[in-house]
Structure formats: structure tokens, C-alpha cells
Amino acid sequence: xxxxxxxxxxxxxxxxxxxxxxxxxxxxxxxxxxxxxxxxxxxxxxxxxxxxxxxxxxxxxxxxxxxxxxxxxxxxxxxxxxxxxxxxxxxxxxxxxxxxxxxxxxxxxxxxxxxxxxxxxxxxxxxxxxxxxxxxxxxxxxxxxxxxxxxxxxxxxxxxxxxxxxxxxxxxxxxxxxxxxxxxxxxxxxxxxxxxxxxxxxxxxxxxxxxxxxxxxxxxxxxxxxxxxxxxxxxxxxxxxxxxx
Numbered sequence: 001x002x003x004x005x006x007x008x009x010x011x012x013x014x015x016x017x018x019x020x021x022x023x024x025x026x027x028x029x030x031x032x033x034x035x036x037x038x039x040x041x042x043x044x045x046x047x048x049x050x051x052x053x054x055x056x057x058x059x060x061x062x063x064x065x066x067x068x069x070x071x072x073x074x075x076x077x078x079x080x081x082x083x084x085x086x087x088x089x090x091x092x093x094x095x096x097x098x099x100x101x102x103x104x105x106x107x108x109x110x111x112x113x114x115x116x117x118x119x120x121x122x123x124x125x126x127x128x129x130x131x132x133x134x135x136x137x138x139x140x141x142x143x144x145x146x147x148x149x150x151x152x153x154x155x156x157x158x159x160x161x162x163x164x165x166x167x168x169x170x171x172x173x174x175x176x177x178x179x180x181x182x183x184x185x186x187x188x189x190x191x192x193x194x195x196x197x198x199x200x201x202x203x204x205x206x207x208x209x210x211x212x213x214x215x216x217x218x219x220x221x222x223x224x225x226x227x228x229x230x231x232x233x234x235x236x237x238x239x240x241x242x243x244x245x
Contacts, residue, residue, distance in 0.1 A: 007194045008046065008201075015045045016198070017205035020057075024209025026228050029216045033228040034058075034206075035149040036120070040113050040235035044242075047102060050109070051148035052185055052195025057202060058148060059178040065171035073168045080130060081137040081154075081173045088141020089180040095146065096188035105190075106243030112147050113236035117229050119152035125159040132157050137173075145181035150174065 008016075023038035035054055043050040066073065099105050126132050136153040144150025154173070158166050185191035216224070 007048070008198065012046050013201070016042050016049070017202060019045070020202045020205040021209040021212075024206045025213045025216050026224060028210055028213035029219065030221050030224045030228070032120075032151060032155070033225075033232075034061075035147075035151065036113075036116060036232050037228055037235075039148045040110070040232055040239060043106070043109060043239055044235055046198075047106070048192075049195055049198045051146060052182065052191040053198040053202065054148035055144075055178045055181045055185070056196050056199035057206065058174060059182070060199075060203065061206075062171045062175035062178060066168050066175055069164070069168035069171075072164050073172050074165050077133060077169055078172050078176075080133050081169075082176050084134045084137025085141035085144075085150075085173065085177045085180055088138040088143075089145045089177075089184045091138070091142045092145030092181070093184040093188050095142075096184065096190050099190075103243040106239045109147055110236040110238075110240035110243065112143050113149065113232065113239070116143055116147065116149045116152045117233050117236065119156065121229055122156075124156075126156045128157045128161065141177060141180065144174075144177050145184045148181070150177055150181075 019038055019041045023034045023041075026032075026037055027034035035058060039050055039054045042054065095108070099108060126136070136157055139153040140150035143153065151170075151174070154170060158170060182191060
């Protein structure tokens with residue numbers, strides 16, 4: 001079996017790139033889902049690359065989105081959100097230090113993913129306030145630092161707000177969150193240079209998914225959302241079972 005970059009076989013590379021392409025198509029088609037799908041599926045193929053490589057890719061995407069619309073960022077909301085994200089990342093750091101082995105990580109990863117999926121499927125919205133922003137930012141920081149999926153908690157409160165403000169503000173928030181998540185992983189020993197190399201390798205696949213996503217936009221968003229949640233849930237359960245076995 002061919003070995004690439006001393007840590008990734010050809011079959012693993014093709015599978016991971018295929019996952020990134022499909023996750024990117026979903027992200028463009030329904031406005032969500034990249035991390036929620038890519039993270040658990042790549043964990044099944046190459047667990048060593050999760051969540052580090054997904055966070056590293058998210059770093060690039062979030063920065064690009066925030067920079068394009070930087071004049072519309074709500075810095076008051078961003079500052080409060082980052083405070084919550086810092087608290088959540090510190091909590092994630094403590095939790096990562098307590099994880100004894102990869103099998104335990106699979107279980108925790110899978111459980112947190114199922115919580116994220118449940119939040120997304122829940123559908124009910126929480127009224128926006130400084131308190132709810134801070135609390136859900138903490139949850140987002142904890143979840144995002146361990147699974148690279150921190151969007152579902154924020155989606156619960158950013159529902160009736162101006163999209164022109166929400167997009168750059170959340171992109172700036174997720175950029176800061178990705179940095180904090182990578183720091184947590186680094187200090188806890190759950191990341192390596194391989195994660196960043198993998199992110200660089202996967203970024204072209206992400207752009208391929210974006211480029212070919214146009215026909216998929218015509219599919220019913222409800223169907224695509226259910227497909228995303230179903231695939232993510234199955235992958236998360238498989239990770240939990242792998243950790244238990």
C-alpha cells in the first residue's frame with residue numbers, strides 16, 4: 001500500500017479528500033455541515049488527523065470570510081463570544097488532559113458529536129442576549145476544541161439577526177475559536193505537525209467541492225440537512241463503538 005508524507009496512505013488520502021469534497025458540497029448547499037460531516041468521517045479513516053486538521057482548515061475558511069466582510073463585524077458581540085470561547089477552550093484543555101487513550105477519545109468525541117447533532121436537529125431558537133451569547137460561546141468552545149464542530153450552539157441564538165452582520169461576526173468568532181482550539185490541542189499533546197500538513201493537502205479538495213456544488217443547490221435543503229445529520233450520527237455512533245470495543 002502506497003505511503004504518502006510518511007503518515008498517510010494513498011487510500012486514506014483519497015478517502016479523506018472525498019469526504020472533504022462531499023462536506024464542502026453540503027456546506028455550500030445548505031450553509032452548514034462541513035465540520036459536522038468531515039470531522040467524524042475523517043476520524044473513522046485517520047483518527048490521528050482529527051480534530052487538528054479540521055480546525056486548521058476552518059482557520060483558513062473563517063479568516064477568509066471574516067476578512068471579506070470585516071467592516072460589518074460586530075466587535076462587541078465578538079469580544080463577548082471570544083471570552084466564552086476562551087473559557088470553553090480551557091475546559092476542553094482540562095478534559096483532554098484527562099483522556100487516557102485514543103479509545104476514550106473516540107467515545108468522548110462521538111458523544112459530543114451526537115450532542116452537536118441533537119442541537120442542530122432540535123430546531124428551537126434561544127433569544128439573543130449577552131448571557132446566552134456568553135453561555136453558548138462556552139459550549140461552542142468546549143465542543144469545537146475537541147471535535148472541531150462549534151457552530152451548532154451559536155446557531156441557536158443567531159437566527160433572527162441581520163445576515164450581513166452575522167456572517168462576518170461568526171466567521172471572526174470561529175477564526176478565533178480555531179486558534180484557541182489548536183492551542184488547547186497543542187498544550188494537551190493532541191496535535192502534531194501532521195495535522196497542518198493534512199489541512200494543506202485537503203484544502204484543494206475543499207475548493208473542488210465548492211466548485212462542483214452548484215447542481216446540489218437545487219436539491220431540497222430539508223433532504224440535504226437530514227442526510228447530513230444521518231451520516232454524522234452514524235459516524236459518531238461508529239466512533240463510540242470503536243472506542244468501546
